[in-house]
Amino acid sequence: MKPALVPASTNPRQSVAVRLGMAMAVILAVVLLGTIFAANKYGQDAADETFDRLLRGAALQIAERILVTDGHANVDLPVSAFELLSLARTDRIFYRIIGPDGKTLTGYGDLPLPKDDKGRADQTYNTRYKGADVRAYLLRRQLAERFVSGDVKVIVAQTTTERVALARSITTQAVLTIAAAGIVLLLLVVVVMRIALRPLARVERTILDRDVNDLSPIDIAAPAEVAVLLAAINRFMRRLDRRIEAMQNFVADAAHQIRTPITALRAQLQLALDEDDPVVLARLHKRLHERTVGLGRLADQLLSHALIAHRADMAVSQELDLRRIALEAEREIRAVSDEFIQVELPDEPVAIKGDPISLREAVKNLLNNALKHGGLPVSLVVTPAQNGHACLLVRDTGAGISPEISCRIGERFASNGIGPDSAGLGLSIVSAVASSHGAVLVRRCTDDGFEIGLEFSVTAS
């Protein structure tokens, strides 16, 4: 049965598509606003330029018809000037012609002059007249006749309906174009996003389509960004896979390891129950005690191994001093054993990275093995750091590990029926700790015995 395609916890606001879409929409809105401003300005300028030309043309035509008769300035208004202004179909027209003496010759006598008169220059200005906004053009024509001299001012004004309409039309056109482009862009973004996000969907589909128990790496073609995600997923799956495997192993090992001694224990108990001879009974009791202690150690080691296997994945590596590990392990051993252990430590700290609990377990196992199988006395040595390496060694005067066991170190410790008293179990734990710490398990025969231990890379202090 397939799991539900969409996990219930999916938060729609976390959607990449929505985020990208929103970002694009915001960008487009900003661009659109900017365009409206720009287009508005451009439209107004264009309309002003267009219609100011009409005003100027009309003013020039009128100025051309200024004449001097009987010593007076006069004007013969040309119809064409007004026809020119009439090109702005709906605009009202005002005009005023002022003679050299400042009196209005003809036209609208109260048509306002520019507020800031620029002297000699012709000028365009905005004002209000007869309840409407008007744009006016002031043109000066200098007269130099026998009796008349001075400036004749021609003012031509027009309401702004048409120019506002033109400006608005230009602006509207521009904005509509940009808006249309924006919408097209937004649609394209949606399409592009779907294409870009397709690998993610593929990954999702691949994962969902998998067998529930399949934890092998996902191997599909994916772009770099998705490949990173995929690698993370694969790493996670690998860890999960290892964990599950370790758990399964532990269950299998524990079952296998515990079942045999318990059967033996039960058999001896049965014997003890049936026995009446006190001497035999006493021997059986002793054997039962030994078996129980052995079983306890076995359980201890099994749990210890499980703990180490668990910590290899879980524990956070931390800075620690190898001497401290050695001392703590020695103290723990001393608590349960009467044998003397000679400890040799360098004066300088030996800094390594690792999990103190795993390491302690490993050292304890080595010491236990030495005490049990090696020749006394047993010494625990931490060598000073040299060439980036330091060793933690357990020495004894025994013959060392049998080649049979030595070559099986690192195998799953329980698969061979090693008994509770065997050194193999402990070595398996040591081997596991070594591999999870990147350390090397060293073992060699010395002149006066055997030494076994772990060689670590020392962290620069």
Next chain:
Amino acid sequence: MIKSVWHYCRAAFAPGRRVQTCLWGLAAIIGSAVGIAATVMNVASAGDHDFPVSADISGRLVIQSTTDYVIFSPVIEAFQQRWPDVLITYNELTTNELNNAVEHACDQNRFLGDLVISSSIDQQLKLVNDGCAQSPGPRVGASLPDWAKWRDELFGLTYEPAVTVYNKAFFADRKAPQNRFDLIDLLRESDTFRAKVGSYDIETSGVGYLFAFQDAIQASTWGRLVEGLGRNEAQLFCCTGEILERVADGRLLLGYNVLGSYALSRIGRDDRVGLVLPSDYTLIMSRAAFISRDAQQPGLARAFIDFMLSPPGRAILARDAGLLSPIDGPDRLAQLVGKAKGADPQELRPIALTPALMVGLDQAKRNIFLQQWRAALPPRHLSRHP
């Protein structure tokens, strides 16, 4: 000049029957019922005509107009049939009186009338240009050609050519002048036409001035024509009616630039008068209306314009008043005059409602123009007619 005041009313007890003497009392009652202000009564005292109704009155539409009341009354009555509860006051003035009154009222933001109709379209245009009008909305006058409207505020209601009229008896054995060139040639011919040609006195007649000014713009014939009129001591009149009257009885042989609407209705009932649409070009004038900015009943005024431009309104204007409309004017004019090519746009030149009309009103321009006119036609040639 106080014209006689006519009151028409349709009494509720006698539906459809017009009682001509239906009277001051009733008018006063209705007047007070709708609360006519005393000032309005004063303004309306010169030549105003009320079209009251007996039903509940929902509004009063005040029309200020230069058109003869007699010509306009059929269309007003037809409008009232559609809007039975509307009281209409029709105030008839001369063009200058109307212009001055409206200008004055406009300056003071005072109500004078809802609708202003005048044949002096240059003055009308200036009033609209000066902001005395309001727009009834873009849909009004949508069927009008472009030349017959301005700013959605000024609407040409009629289609009136400037025509040449002639005495048929005199021109029985010779061809009447078909265009201005013929006319100029005739005037040069001999003394036959001395004091026998009539035209508008452009100094007193707004329409006459408008036609003359447009003539001066349109063609180079104007100078020679004025010269010819001057040499023949042309008689000048204030109004079309007087020219028609004199052409009919032979005191005049020719009338130049006579308002076609009057002439057309005259030749319909008087076969002593003939009519020519000058073939070089015929000026067309469109009586223009606008809704006053300070109108109290802009909606009614709008409805009235709509009605005048609607097919029924146009039919009544054409049948009862001899007034054509810009909408179908060219075709109907061709029918009336019996010319196949009457609709030739080269020949018929409507005077467009544009601000260019304001040039003729410019005081300086007017002085220059009238100087040229007086130089050819000194005031001594003026015949004084009341």
